[in-house]
Amino acid sequence: MLTNTNSGFFAYLRRDLLLAYRRKGEAAGPVIFFIMATTLIPLGVSPEAKSLEGISAGIIWVMALLATLLSTDSLFASDFKDGSLEQMLIAPDLLVMPVLGKVVAHWLTTGLPLTIVSPVLGIMLSLPSSALSPLVAGLAVGTASLSLIGALGAALTVSLQKGGLLLTLIVIPLYIPVIIFGSAMAQFGIDGLSWGSPLAVLGTLLAMAVVLCPLAIAAILRLTTINQ
């Protein structure tokens, strides 16, 4: 039994990555949203470097959060519609590992691209160069937590017709610690402080999320999809 526990993880990871690869347009959605929504900020606030400097790290974090939130809606939705979610639920393997595999695939297709694009947006929003590396490091760790927490909300709302707004309501309060420490990291970089401690907190949040979220998601999926 123990030798089988990992098989679900890699099977679902590969499956979801393959699905994302075959639906390239859909997979590019979060990054396009991230870039386009961030473009609105200089237009809406001010194009001057001075006024952008102070808020750019926070803006990038908020936009990354919203882009992740936008994509979590569909995390379990298509599996629920075509019945493969039920197959996952009735499979004899532990449900936790397939769930974790799906979430990791989600992060690889949203959080990671967002992290890679973020320094470009940072430069465009005249973020001081000392803040670029804490921004990227923070996003890399933080978006993984965002994916895990978002998956929890997606599991709760998967069987509902109009789950989108509800998902926002559930997930945003839980996102608050991540965005606080993530944007603080970039702020520490701007101020020239060492940004190790907020990164450590982000890492702690991620460690807790990795352990607890898949368990909660597995329980929620059983509750909400079986007796809907």
Add this chain to the structure above:
Amino acid sequence: MDWNWFHRMGSPRWFYLVTSRWMPWFGAATLILLVTGLVWGMGFAPEDARQGNSFRIIYLHVPAAFLALAGYFLMASAGAIGLIWKMKLSYMVMKCAAPIGAALTFVALFTGAVWGKPTWGSYWVWDARVTSMLILFFLYVGVMAVGNAFHSQEAGNKASAVLALVGTVNIPIIYKSVDWWFTLHQPSTIKLTSAPTMHPDMFQPLLVMILGFYCFYALALLLSVRVEILKRERKTAWVREIVGEHLTLKDSGLR
């Protein structure tokens, strides 16, 4: 240890009949405590040296904030009991506690805004406690929304119980991070009013008000749980007996 009482609590009928006897007592205690506390606090407690009469809103603000937070833990515990022991009644308590808690959180936020204008100079300040209260309000609204979103009562119950529990794990983390966030951004112009040295003359009416709010909370929760019991058990014989046959018939005719 005898667990009979605990299992009996799971029966909505038993709960309804027992609480019928409690209701007048809770009603009387709430009325007496709130009237005493309000008259004492508003009329007789001494004026604050710096804030004048405006501080008197503390007699509504603090008890409401107290109960808003305690209510969340009560709601989450009820949800946990429901999930573990599969108790119908416990889900009803959870469902009824959410709107009451949300209303109290709103009262705390609103009275805080009213109080903030004369003391801080603005209705809203992004202070750590204010922000945490706002997030608590969102958590309550989330639990309420999830509970109502499902067609089946069962799924709605379980989903909102899980969400309430997830919120409980997160509340300390959210509070700590908001606290830390605030110290990072703390504006120097605002001096927060902390009340470690409150004069006994001011504190005693506050204590009465807090007790009064606890009784009020119990009363409001019991009232709405009792209504919820009647609604969910409306097809059973004992509810028909209590409400009267014609009423339940009329109710089913309307639907």
